[in-house]
Amino acid sequence: MSSKATIVDVARECSLSQATVARVLNGQKEIQVKEKTRKKVLSAARKIGYERNILAANFRRQKTKSIAISIADLTNPFFPELIKGVQNTIREYGYSIVQLNNEWNPKIEQDNFKYMIQSRVEGAIISPSHPRADLKVLESLPIILLTNSDKFLGYDTIANDSKGGMVLALERLFEFGHRNIALFMGGSMMSADSSWRLQIMKDFCSNRNMFFSDDLCIKCDMSVSSLESFSQARTAMRKFLSKDTPATAIFASNDILALAALHVANEIGIKVPDELSIIGMDGILSGEISYPTLTTVEKNRSQIGSLAAKSLIEKIEAPVEWQAKKIILPCKLIERGSSGPVREKK
Amino acid sequence: MSSKATIVDVARECSLSQATVARVLNGQKEIQVKEKTRKKVLSAARKIGYERNILAANFRRQKTKSIAISIADLTNPFFPELIKGVQNTIREYGYSIVQLNNEWNPKIEQDNFKYMIQSRVEGAIISPSHPRADLKVLESLPIILLTNSDKFLGYDTIANDSKGGMVLALERLFEFGHRNIALFMGGSMMSADSSWRLQIMKDFCSNRNMFFSDDLCIKCDMSVSSLESFSQARTAMRKFLSKDTPATAIFASNDILALAALHVANEIGIKVPDELSIIGMDGILSGEISYPTLTTVEKNRSQIGSLAAKSLIEKIEAPVEWQAKKIILPCKLIERGSSGPVREKK
DNA sequence: CTTGATTTTGATAACGTTATCATTTAATTA
DNA sequence: TAATTAAATGATAACGTTATCAAAATCAAG
Numbered sequence: 001m002s003s004k005a006t007i008v009d010v011a012r013e014c015s016l017s018q019a020t021v022a023r024v025l026n027g028q029k030e031i032q033v034k035e036k037t038r039k040k041v042l043s044a045a046r047k048i049g050y051e052r053n054i055l056a057a058n059f060r061r062q063k064t065k066s067i068a069i070s071i072a073d074l075t076n077p078f079f080p081e082l083i084k085g086v087q088n089t090i091r092e093y094g095y096s097i098v099q100l101n102n103e104w105n106p107k108i109e110q111d112n113f114k115y116m117i118q119s120r121v122e123g124a125i126i127s128p129s130h131p132r133a134d135l136k137v138l139e140s141l142p143i144i145l146l147t148n149s150d151k152f153l154g155y156d157t158i159a160n161d162s163k164g165g166m167v168l169a170l171e172r173l174f175e176f177g178h179r180n181i182a183l184f185m186g187g188s189m190m191s192a193d194s195s196w197r198l199q200i201m202k203d204f205c206s207n208r209n210m211f212f213s214d215d216l217c218i219k220c221d222m223s224v225s226s227l228e229s230f231s232q233a234r235t236a237m238r239k240f241l242s243k244d245t246p247a248t249a250i251f252a253s254n255d256i257l258a259l260a261a262l263h264v265a266n267e268i269g270i271k272v273p274d275e276l277s278i279i280g281m282d283g284i285l286s287g288e289i290s291y292p293t294l295t296t297v298e299k300n301r302s303q304i305g306s307l308a309a310k311s312l313i314e315k316i317e318a319p320v321e322w323q324a325k326k327i328i329l330p331c332k333l334i335e336r337g338s339s340g341p342v343r344e345k346k
Numbered sequence: 347m348s349s350k351a352t353i354v355d356v357a358r359e360c361s362l363s364q365a366t367v368a369r370v371l372n373g374q375k376e377i378q379v380k381e382k383t384r385k386k387v388l389s390a391a392r393k394i395g396y397e398r399n400i401l402a403a404n405f406r407r408q409k410t411k412s413i414a415i416s417i418a419d420l421t422n423p424f425f426p427e428l429i430k431g432v433q434n435t436i437r438e439y440g441y442s443i444v445q446l447n448n449e450w451n452p453k454i455e456q457d458n459f460k461y462m463i464q465s466r467v468e469g470a471i472i473s474p475s476h477p478r479a480d481l482k483v484l485e486s487l488p489i490i491l492l493t494n495s496d497k498f499l500g501y502d503t504i505a506n507d508s509k510g511g512m513v514l515a516l517e518r519l520f521e522f523g524h525r526n527i528a529l530f531m532g533g534s535m536m537s538a539d540s541s542w543r544l545q546i547m548k549d550f551c552s553n554r555n556m557f558f559s560d561d562l563c564i565k566c567d568m569s570v571s572s573l574e575s576f577s578q579a580r581t582a583m584r585k586f587l588s589k590d591t592p593a594t595a596i597f598a599s600n601d602i603l604a605l606a607a608l609h610v611a612n613e614i615g616i617k618v619p620d621e622l623s624i625i626g627m628d629g630i631l632s633g634e635i636s637y638p639t640l641t642t643v644e645k646n647r648s649q650i651g652s653l654a655a656k657s658l659i660e661k662i663e664a665p666v667e668w669q670a671k672k673i674i675l676p677c678k679l680i681e682r683g684s685s686g687p688v689r690e691k692k
Numbered sequence: 693c694t695t696g697a698t699t700t701t702g703a704t705a706a707c708g709t710t711a712t713c714a715t716t717t718a719a720t721t722a
Numbered sequence: 723t724a725a726t727t728a729a730a731t732g733a734t735a736a737c738g739t740t741a742t743c744a745a746a747a748t749c750a751a752g
Contacts, residue, residue, distance in 0.1 A: 006738055017702040022740065032700060054465045056738035059405040060707050075427050077631070080420040087447060096461075099445050101433060115442075119400045230635050259635050266637040285423070286632040289576050289605050291612040352708055363732040368710065378730060402708035406737055 005050045014044035021045075026052055058120075067312060068098045068116040068124040070109065076226065077284040078301060079127075082146070085305025086125060093313050095122075104129050104224055113137045123316045125308045128152070142315040144308045148328065156315065158308050158327040162281070163200055165297040165331025166251065169279045170204050172333055173249045177342035178277060179210050182245065184237070184252035184261060186222035186229060197253055216247055226256050233260030241268060248342045249277040255284045258294055262338060266291075273340035283334060292337025299331055351396045360390035367391075372398055404466075413658060414444045414462045414470040416455065422572065423630040424647060425473075428492070431651025432471060439659050441468075450475050450570055459483045469662045471654045474498070488661040490654045494674065502661065504654050504673040508627070509546055511643040511677025512597065515625045516550050518679055519595045523688035524623060525556050528591065530583070530598035530607060532568035532575060543599055562593055572602050579606030587614060594688045595623035601633045604640055608684060612637075619686035629680060638683030645677055 007025065011018040016037060023033050024041040058064045069086055071079045087097060098121055102109035109129045114137060116124055123142040126135075131151045135143070145152055148159035173181050183201045185194055198217065205212035220236035222229045237260055252258035258280025265272050272278055272292055280287055280296040287294035307327060315322055353371065357364040362383060369379050370387040404410045415432055417425045433443055444467055448455035455475045460483060462470055469488040472481075477497045481489070491498055494505035519527050529547045531540055544563065551558035566582035568575045583606055598604035604626025611618050618624055618638055626633055629644030653673060661668055 008738075018739090019703075019741095020701055022738095023701085026739075034700065037701085051460075052464045053738055054461075055401070055405045055410065056707095057740070059401045059709090059737090060739045060741085062707065064401065073430075074420075074433075075430055080426055084419075084421055084447070097445075099443075101430070114397075115400075118398045226631060227634055256635070263635060263637050285572055286635055288573055289602070289609060289632055290636060291609050354708080364709090365711095365733075366731055368708095369731085372709075380730065383731080399708055402737095403710070405707090405739090406709040406711085408737065 004053070005048045006053070007050070009048055010041065010045045010050050013048055014040045016041065025050070026057060062120075064120050064122060065094055066096045066098055066121050067309075067316075068100055068112075068121040070100045070102065070112055070116075070124060070126045072102055072104045072127060072129055073224065074099075074101055077286070078282065078299075081301040082305040085302035085307075086309040087305075088302075089306045089309035090313065095313065102129050106130065106133065109133065110137065117141065123312045125305075125312055142312060142322075144312045144315070146304065146308060154324055156311060156324050156326070158304060158311065159329070160299040160304065160331050161328045162299075162331065163196065165281060165299070165333075166197065166200055166253075167204065168331060168333045169251050169281070169295075169297050170201070172335070173251065173277060173279065173339070174208060174210075176249070176277065176340060178249040179342075180216065180246040180248055181205075181210070181212075182216045182218060182240070182247040182250045184218040184220075184233075184250050184257045186220055186233065186253055186257050194253065201251075211246075215243075215245065218250075220257070222254075222256075229256050230260050230263075233257045234264050237261045237264040238268075241265075241270070247276075249339070250279070252278065252280045255280040255282040255287045255294060255296055258296065258338075259286055259290055262290060262292075262294065272338050274343055277339040277342070279333075279339050281331075288336075290338075295336045295339035296334050297331045298334045300329065304329060350399070351391075351394045352399070353396070355394055356387065356391045356396050359394055360386045362387065371396070372403060408466075410466050410468060411440055412442045412444055412467050413655075413662075414446055414458075414467040416446045416448065416458055416462075416470060416472045418448055418450045418473060418475050419570065420445075420447055423632070424628065424645075427647040428651040431648035431653075432655045433651075434648075435652040435655035436659065441659065448475050452476065452479065455479065456483065463487065469658045471651075471658055488658060488668075490658045490661070492650065492654060500670055502657060502670050502672070504650060504657065505675070506645040506650065506677050507674045508645075508677065509542065511627060511645070511679075512543065512546055512599075513550065514677060514679045515597050515627070515641075515643050516547070518681070519597065519623060519625065519685070520554060520556075522595070522623065522686060524595040525688075526562065526592040526594055527551075527556070527558075528562045528564060528586070528593040528596045530564040530566075530579075530596050530603045532566055532579065532599060532603050540599065547597075557592075561589075561591065564596075566603070568600075568602075575602050576606050576609075579603045580610050583607045583610040584614075587611075587616075593622070595685070596625070598624065598626045601626040601628040601630045601640060601642055604642065604684070605632055605636055608636060608638075608640065618684050620689055623685040623688070625679075625685050627677075634682070636684075641682045641685035642680050643677045644680045646675065650675060 007018050007021050011021045020033065020037060021041050024038050025045060067090065069083060083099060100112040102112055106129055117137060125144050125146065127146040131149045145155050145157045146159060147157055148162060170181065185197055187194060202212060218236050218240045220233045233256065250261050252261060258278050261278050262272055265276055270276050280294050283296050283298035287296050353364050353367050357367045366379065366383060367387050370384050371391060413436065415429060429445060446458040448458055452475055463483060471490050471492065473492040477495045491501050491503045492505060493503055494508060516527060529543065531543055533540060548558060564582050564586045566579050579602065596607050598607060604624050607624050608618055611622055616622050626640050626642040629642050633640035633642050
């Protein structure tokens with residue numbers, strides 16, 4: 001069972017040299033082999049059930065034609081589409097994917113990095129588990145980072161323009177006449193520092209003579225699991241609504257938070273969007289099937305994956321010098337049911 | 347760059363034989379090597395930056411310590427958790443995962459099967475793209491199928507007891523006093539034949555002298571994308587409600603359908619669960635954050651993944667004979683906000 | 693036919709590990 | 723200390739493919 005037929009067996013079977021057999025079975029293009037012998041080899045191979053040993057081939061060739069993709073958690077709705085984007089793109093180039101999760105655990109992440117090196121992948125797409133992730137081990141490996149943190153100087157990065165996306169949402173709410181917009185943020189040890197969100201909010205408001213205070217800022221811890229975060233966010237939202245806020249709109253820094261806000265609003269009987277507009281960020285499936293459907297600032301994950309893959313392959317196959325690029329993709333505001341013009345209250 | 351240090355380089359560096367170096371660096375357990383030489387080797391290895399070449403090791407050992415997992419589509423909410431279950435389990439055994447998607451395309455699926463064989467994975471967990479998927483290529487490979495279709499005789503399979511789960515939901519609705527229950531089904535070319543659902547429904551109703559007719563059966567095509575299915579399901583639901591049904595409850599064969607029903611109900615102003623109870627099946631995230639939250643028959647995907655992994659490894663490491671097992675896991679009824687006692691209408 | 697060019701095939705050495713011995717060194721006992 | 727046993731190290735052959743070069747076969751042209 002374990003002893004599969006090899007190229008030598010095929011050669012013996014059809015009384016040809018293993019070199020010619022190799023040329024027929026594994027050789028690239030159809031170069032330098034007579035049609036007659038080709039057929040002879042193929043039928044012999046079929047007869048004894050030869051299956052190419054990619055392991056041996058990769059080893060000899062010192063190339064794996066594979067890339068790694070390191071993420072935190074596959075069950076986070078953000079990643080599967082991203083991976084799909086990567087897969088679809090690299091398939092064309094003949095590369096295969098090694099997918100590694102680290103469960104937000106820097107130690108596992110390091111182990112994964114080591115594994116990449118040792119298994120000789122030719123490049124990697126990495127979503128760092130935290131802003132200070134240690135990439136030393138990967139020095140000699142072409143990598144693309146999925147982040148917009150400015151901590152990673154000198155690396156190729158690709159990410160959505162979250163800041164621009166946030167402004168997009170705020171502007172739309174402003175157009176709708178909202179002058180008291182709350183900011184719903186999920187802080188967390190692993191996600192990048194999010195003080196910039198508060199800053200953008202403040203700038204936005206002061207530029208437009210809008211009121212903003214800490215009372216319009218809802219904070220809640222994001223946990224590793226989406227569901228837990230949702231529950232914590234609901235609690236935060238209830239607390240926020242309990243103290244009679246002037247807010248007519250909420251911008252949430254991700255869809256889970258936004259959906260939590262929406263849920264509580266539904267629960268309490270606040271009409272969305274008539275009495276309260278809610279805009280989220282990310283564009284997860286749940287937001288497309290909630291009631292009402294969630295207006296959100298979409299990050300095109302499939303596109304990011306695809307672009308990252310292209311960049312990586314370009315980098316892998318680049319001759320010598322490579323100029324690190326930072327790609328920032330614009331977000332897109334997807335207007336759905338949870339946002340609308342402000343209505344005079346009561 | 348591409349020329350990394352090898353075990354021979356390390357041996358030269360510390361003037362020892364490559365055999366001893368190998369024993370220190372890659373050998374299992376801490377057998378047969380003096381502490382002094384161990385240190386000598388390790389420091390030499392560190393000095394010249396030796397990284398084990400797993401490729402070469404696997405090749406020589408003729409073992410990859412890896413398994414494949416073949417699914418249709420990573421963005422289908424069903425799979426990520428399943429994969430996570432597999433990953434968590436096999437990590438303990440030191441295996442790694444090769445994850446392959448086929449986009450519901452039997453041709454890609456076949457290619458993936460071939461790839462498994464050629465890359466010498468030691469086993470595979472396979473969710474067949476359709477009930478007649480061709481597994482011939484995998485003859486000599488230990489595999490576990492994720493299906494409850496009875497088309498796969500002689501194979502190890504593991505799946506949830508969908509039939510039992512459906513009865514669970516129907517019984518609960520019956521307890522709640524519902525006597526007119528609609529069945530919301532998503533037919534599709536790739537999912538297994540679902541005529542059994544109708545059969546169970548009919549049996550259930552006739553056993554309890556309950557009314558059932560085709561008018562209480564909502565059908566809609568399930569497409570590859572969850573979102574598309576959702577949209578089609580909404581249309582079907584609207585049509586269903588337009589002709590004034592006696593139904594006080596709906597059982598949907600998956601959560602996407604159930605959420606579509608819920609969405610339409612919210613839209614039209616039908617109070618859930620007061621005027622209409624809805625129960626879905628699967629237990630996807632979106633059902634936990636909808637309003638109201640969705641009562642559902644949960645399939646524990648992580649558990650399935652974990653069990654499949656255990657079974658597979660057991661099978662891989664089994665001495666010789668292996669008795670094919672069919673594991674059927676019970677579903678669990680998760681009662682949330684979308685179901686409740688029937689209320690006298692108007 | 694010969695000659696030379698061209699195409700097709702063959703022989704063989706890697707690739708970097710692990711596994712199997714044989715050999716040396718150290719430890720134990722008489 | 724010599725003899726015996728155990729522990730530690732060394733030498734070397736695989737694993738199955740690809741790559742390189744050499745050899746043979748075929749073809750083209752004189």
